[in-house]
Amino acid sequence: MRKRIYLNDGWKFSEVYEEKMCYSTFDESQMADVRLPHTCKELPFHYFDEEMYQMVSGYRKWLQAPEDWKGQRVILTFEGAAHESEVFLNGKKMCEHHCGYTAFSVDISDMLNYGGKNLLTVRVDSRESLNIPPFGFVIDYMTYGGIYRDVYIEVLNQNSLEDVFIKPRVRIDKNIDTWIESEVTIHGIDSIVCGMESDSLLRQWIRKKGESEYRFLGQKAVGQAKEILKFSDFRAELWDVESPVLYEVRTELFIDGEIQDALVVTTGFRKAEFRSDGFYLNGRKFKIRGLNRHQSYPYVGYAMPASIQRLDADILKNELGLNAVRTSHYPQSHDFLNRCDELGLLVFTEIPGWQHIGDESWKAQAIENVRDMVLQYRNHISIILWGVRINESGDDDLFYGRTNKVAHGLDDTRPTGGVRAIRKSSLLEDVYTYNDFVHDGKTRGCEKKEEITPDMSKPYLISEYNGHMYPTKAYDCEGKRTEHAIRHANVLDAVAGQPDIAGSFGWCMADYNTHKDFGSGDRVCYHGVLDMFRNPKQAAAVYASQQEKNPVLAISSSMDIGEHPESRWGDVYIFTNADSVRMYKNDRFVHEYKRSDSSWCHLSHGPILINDFIGDWNWGGTSTGFRFEAVKNQKIVKTVMKGPMKRVSLQVWADHYDLKEEHSYDVAAVRIRAVDENGNILNFYNEPVCFEIEGEGSLIGPDMIALQGGMGGTYVKSAGISGKILLKIHSGQAETVCVEFTVNI
Numbered sequence: 026m027r028k029r030i031y032l033n034d035g036w037k038f039s040e041v042y043e044e045k046m047c048y049s050t051f052d053e054s055q056m057a058d059v060r061l062p063h064t065c066k067e068l069p070f071h072y073f074d075e076e077m078y079q080m081v082s083g084y085r086k087w088l089q090a091p092e093d094w095k096g097q098r099v100i101l102t103f104e105g106a107a108h109e110s111e112v113f114l115n116g117k118k119m120c121e122h123h124c125g126y127t128a129f130s131v132d133i134s135d136m137l138n139y140g141g142k143n144l145l146t147v148r149v150d151s152r153e154s155l156n157i158p159p160f161g162f163v164i165d166y167m168t169y170g171g172i173y174r175d176v177y178i179e180v181l182n183q184n185s186l187e188d189v190f191i192k193p194r195v196r197i198d199k200n201i202d203t204w205i206e207s208e209v210t211i212h213g214i215d216s217i218v219c220g221m222e223s224d225s226l227l228r229q230w231i232r233k234k235g236e237s238e239y240r241f242l243g244q245k246a247v248g249q250a251k252e253i254l255k256f257s258d259f260r261a262e263l264w265d266v267e268s269p270v271l272y273e274v275r276t277e278l279f280i281d282g283e284i285q286d287a288l289v290v291t292t293g294f295r296k297a298e299f300r301s302d303g304f305y306l307n308g309r310k311f312k313i314r315g316l317n318r319h320q321s322y323p324y325v326g327y328a329m330p331a332s333i334q335r336l337d338a339d340i341l342k343n344e345l346g347l348n349a350v351r352t353s354h355y356p357q358s359h360d361f362l363n364r365c366d367e368l369g370l371l372v373f374t375e376i377p378g379w380q381h382i383g384d385e386s387w388k389a390q391a392i393e394n395v396r397d398m399v400l401q402y403r404n405h406i407s408i409i410l411w412g413v414r415i416n417e418s419g420d421d422d423l424f425y426g427r428t429n430k431v432a433h434g435l436d437d438t439r440p441t442g443g444v445r446a447i448r449k450s451s452l453l454e455d456v457y458t459y460n461d462f463v464h465d466g467k468t469r470g471c472e473k474k475e476e477i478t479p480d481m482s483k484p485y486l487i488s489e490y491n492g493h494m495y496p497t498k499a500y501d502c503e504g505k506r507t508e509h510a511i512r513h514a515n516v517l518d519a520v521a522g523q524p525d526i527a528g529s530f531g532w533c534m535a536d537y538n539t540h541k542d543f544g545s546g547d548r549v550c551y552h553g554v555l556d557m558f559r560n561p562k563q564a565a566a567v568y569a570s571q572q573e574k575n576p577v578l579a580i581s582s583s584m585d586i587g588e589h590p591e592s593r594w595g596d597v598y599i600f601t602n603a604d605s606v607r608m609y610k611n612d613r614f615v616h617e618y619k620r621s622d623s624s625w626c627h628l629s630h631g632p633i634l635i636n637d638f639i640g641d642w643n644w645g646g647t648s649t650g651f652r653f654e655a656v657k658n659q660k661i662v663k664t665v666m667k668g669p670m671k672r673v674s675l676q677v678w679a680d681h682y683d684l685k686e687e688h689s690y691d692v693a694a695v696r697i698r699a700v701d702e703n704g705n706i707l708n709f710y711n712e713p714v715c716f717e718i719e720g721e722g723s724l725i726g727p728d729m730i731a732l733q734g735g736m737g738g739t740y741v742k743s744a745g746i747s748g749k750i751l752l753k754i755h756s757g758q759a760e761t762v763c764v765e766f767t768v769n770i
């Protein structure tokens with residue numbers, strides 16, 4: 026039976042690859058000890074040159090191959106190595122791969138020294154001069170290098186399951202019918218079919234995730250390398266953004282009554298349809314509300330383990346209240362996608378690339394990337410759309426005819442899209458996906474479908490808006506941060522008001538490091554509604570207040586008039602999902618604002634402008650304090666107090682405190698905010714914060730940072746030893762905060 030062994034530990038690394046590294050005689054004492062996920066270069070937070078991570082680096086690992094693997098298939102898989110890799114085993118080249126964002130596998134059975142040691146060497150080229158996507162021109166994001174995702178070996182029988190594509194089907198009319206189709210690819214079919222006396226079978230089972238017992242679906246005799254299975258005799262609960270019910274389908278291969286292999290695929294039953302008049306999920310018209318996500322983090326770029334990848338999905342769904350994400354501009358970690366499946370977060374995923382289309386060999390690689398993306402990701406039920414164009418490239422009918430054909434050929438359950446920035450361009454895809462940057466604060470929030478798409482009978486989706494139209498830092502002046510938030514509200518509202526637009530993805534989830542041609546000169550694009558550590562800017566509240574689950578109440582101002590020109594209040598907004606908000610000034614009731622007071626009439630929870638402060642600021646008198654109470658179903662669900670600050674303290678959260686080493690090291694994301702005694706972020710507290718760490722772990726990044734806009738963070742990494750980690754966080758006048766973590770190996 027299939028066994029998986031992770032190879033994330035015990036690697037040696039050098040920033041300079043040498044051919045001699047492939048041989049056992051090479052002296053590796055000068056190489057660094059590293060664990061995967063690994064970045065070829067740790068980087069500063071900002072102000073660094075993208076040349077720093079461009080290199081041809083070398084990785085080496087010794088591998089013991091037990092005697093009992095002999096005669097089986099041993100498959101080595103790299104989930105992600107950026108950007109070109111060559112793999113050698115015991116001095117012999119095994120394979121090469123030319124994409125930093127897709128996985129690759131190679132059968133190493135014939136080259137292994139069973140019962141002894143084996144030397145694995147990987148040459149990883151992270152230079153941006155490579156003639157593969159996304160390279161060739163400028164790119165608005167950094168393309169960090171290294172073996173930055175998991176590496177593992179699978180040991181399989183000669184007769185085994187090569188691939189199982191589960192296609193959960195749903196028909197909705199008066200009743201809801203569910204059935205399941207699968208495409209099962211079998212390895213070793215020749216020997217199975219030639220030895221006709223053998224009796225080979227595929228069996229399938231299903232269970233709801235979390236249940237202990239599988240239910241038998243059915244079986245089919247094996248006659249060819251690819252078998253189609255179809256079983257309809259069961260009723261599944263639907264997967265939806267509200268209740269993402271998952272199922273596990275177990276496929277088994279039997280020969281002469283003996284099980285050879287089994288593979289479990291997690292799936293869900295949902296009907297996702299892009300129609301000319303919008304998007305429908307399980308028959309219900311539904312507005313997609315998402316953000317674009319880059320898979321990058323401070324210091325280590327792409328190299329973060331499972332828990333941190335998953336955290337981003339949680340933040341998008343639970344903190345920002347979104348129902349969708351676009352994995353701009355490349356396929357992202359399966360850990361992130363698994364969490365999207367679990368949370369009910371819809372995903373638009375796409376091939377790597379940015380505006381530029383290269384020569385024929387470059388295009389051939391892009392076609393390969395479509396194939397790999399679809400084959401590797403098609404079992405994720407959260408994915409509703411394949412992006413098969415290079416982001417914002419021009420038309421190229423021949424090329425895009427091929428990318429569409431490949432995607433459709435490998436997956437008949439999902440439509441294709443392809444992000445462009447041009448109107449009425451050649452539409453070979455099923456959905457016209459367009460970056461609509463028309464809104465500049467004054468102009469309308471979005472264009473009409475008929476102004477953009479050449480074919481009104483096909484669906485239309487907005488894949489980006491805002492971003493570079495209004496870069497905003499967490500420490501910008503209040504007026505600017507408010508304008509940023511309001512621009513997001515303007516576009517969301519305009520999209521909500523256009524029934525034939527399927528939805529929209531804002532640019533973008535979090536600030537990100539970028540190339541010299543973009544950003545603010547410090548190699549950062551401040552386009553996020555979150556900062557790089559995933560702390561919220563004001564615009565985050567616009568998104569968070571669109572969901573119904575958790576009460577949201579945020580006031581756009583600190584209520585300090587001196588922050589505004591001419592010491593005027595400026596426009597102050599309430600962001601809330603409550604029924605109403607009561608405002609008090611120095612405990613005297615001023616006004617109760619209702620949902621209907623919002624002038625963003627298409628949103629269920631538009632921002633509400635405060636239009637009555639009862640007089641001017643009370644200079645010299647007792648200090649002025651404001652209290653806001655969010656009321657839902659006649660109950661106060663949230664209170665916000667604003668007044669002159671008296672005391673600074675640090676609010677510190679880790680996403681988890683129990684680090685577990687499963688396939689590799691674990692990392693906890695620690696978010697830090699300087700707040701006043703009422704919990705309001707102190708947006709101009711750009712002070713140093715020092716970290717002290719003790720115990721069985723280390724920090725990723727420096728032990729001293731400056732908060733930006735009163736916010737910052739760090740990452741705590743386990744070190745392969747069980748025990749405790751103590752993190753102390755000091756900042757000026759604020760009391761020291763101690764955070765304790767446990768590590769379990």
Ligand code: GAL
Nearest residue numbers: 165416417491492493494532
């Ligand atoms: C788009 C591009 C994104 C990002 C964004 C900034 O044109 O697709 O990658 O650069 O602009 O607003």
